[in-house]
Amino acid sequence: MILPEAGDxxxxxxxxxxxxxxxxxxxxxxxxxxxxxxxDGPAPPTxxxxxxxxxxxxxLLNGKLATGEILEDVMITFSDSFFMVRPVGHDPVGQxxxxxxxxxxxxxxxxxxxxxxxxxxxxxxxxxxx
Amino acid sequence: MSQVSGRSRVRxxxxxxxxxxxxxxxxxxxAARLRKxxxxxxxxxxxxxGRGDGAVFFRGGRVVYAESSRTARPGLHPSGLAALGLxxxxxxxxxxxxxxxxxGGALAGMLxxxxxxxxxxxxxxxxxxxxxxxRPAQVRPAGPERxxxxxxxxxxxxxxxxxxxxxxxxxxxxxxxxxxxxxxxPLAQVSPAQWALLARAADGTTPRGLALQxxxxxxxxxxxxxxxxxxxxxxxxxxxxxxxxxSGTALSFLRAVPAERRDDDEGEGARAGSESGxxxxxxxxxxx
Numbered sequence: 580m581i582l583p584e585a586g587d588x589x590x591x592x593x594x595x596x597x598x599x600x601x602x603x604x605x606x607x608x609x610x611x612x613x614x615x616x617x618x619d620g621p622a623p624p625t626x627x628x629x630x631x632x633x634x635x636x637x638x639l640l641n642g643k644l645a646t647g648e649i650l651e652d653v654m655i656t657f658s659d660s661f662f663m664v665r666p667v668g669h670d671p672v673g674q675x676x677x678x679x680x681x682x683x684x685x686x687x688x689x690x691x692x693x694x695x696x697x698x699x700x701x702x703x704x705x706x707x708x709x
Numbered sequence: 710m711s712q713v714s715g716r717s718r719v720r721x722x723x724x725x726x727x728x729x730x731x732x733x734x735x736x737x738x739x740a741a742r743l744r745k746x747x748x749x750x751x752x753x754x755x756x757x758x759g760r761g762d763g764a765v766f767f768r769g770g771r772v773v774y775a776e777s778s779r780t781a782r783p784g785l786h787p788s789g790l791a792a793l794g795l796x797x798x799x800x801x802x803x804x805x806x807x808x809x810x811x812x813g814g815a816l817a818g819m820l821x822x823x824x825x826x827x828x829x830x831x832x833x834x835x836x837x838x839x840x841x842x843x844r845p846a847q848v849r850p851a852g853p854e855r856x857x858x859x860x861x862x863x864x865x866x867x868x869x870x871x872x873x874x875x876x877x878x879x880x881x882x883x884x885x886x887x888x889x890x891x892x893x894x895p896l897a898q899v900s901p902a903q904w905a906l907l908a909r910a911a912d913g914t915t916p917r918g919l920a921l922q923x924x925x926x927x928x929x930x931x932x933x934x935x936x937x938x939x940x941x942x943x944x945x946x947x948x949x950x951x952x953x954x955x956s957g958t959a960l961s962f963l964r965a966v967p968a969e970r971r972d973d974d975e976g977e978g979a980r981a982g983s984e985s986g987x988x989x990x991x992x993x994x995x996x997x
Contacts, residue, residue: 609962
């Protein structure tokens, strides 16, 4: 693990019902900072790379649309799992030009309440900013 | 009787085992040296030279810091309006560590240092680089350190080199880029990080030059420049602008993940509440 301290931040995500994988990813470079995995979790490097690619494409889309909006989260539904991606912090003008960090959580679709999981992720990301 | 002179014959034999003939040139030898130092739990400094000069610092078998003359170092980090290129921040070099963490708080702070270390290591581990004698007594005199396992760093460096290979068709860290000279620039929305690059982009600027100016990772800046090329805000002189290249998106982090690593990770990744590494040791992947 590149950033062991970041791994500790992911511990609350393991409490989500059906949790399979949690990753913190540097969206600008695709670097996996930390990952926590359940027994049936997908491979962290692959899942993280896919999530970073998805966000990259959506960021390009947003950049070309130029509507002034920001990406809040991405929910992907597979037949057996949910992929949830959420930027940990946005860069308000004048504050920081640093890298943006993504939180990826993969859960078992049949055991996860999506609304509750969504809320948990939002709270978790808010905790990162503290 | 052979018509090949003895000296040429020796050269031929040497060529067959020289690192220049290996898959990744001298970088393979440096990686092997780093692994050995990690296995021995070494503390000290390994000087490396090649395209640039630099060093890798060890403490207890872990890499705690790396620097290269071709990448940015911690502490040269403009903040506020200067970060956006709107004012000159002449005093920022002396304010290392005093910049208040932005969104992401401490996590972003940790990542910034980590990114610069990985960036330097990726630059040092190139085909042309060679290492000098390890200096056990020489530790980093002062400044921030971040202990990281060698195997995970090497896996990350390998991934970055693959991403750089993808991007090479469009832009490299040393490609000259310039603002789109069109009188009717495309409508686009950019992030503050991208704006900081646009504000500094001038004729002949390179991603590496921009990264050094703002104290950011060369690898990350090259990717950000690529995104600005895709948005049509920057152009590489002599190359067709985005939308006219005919090929799809060059950048894919997914394509940079080796297939064998995925399989291994599924079998050996950390499980059930434990922590997982970002990549498996290449050595184990090869079955050692």
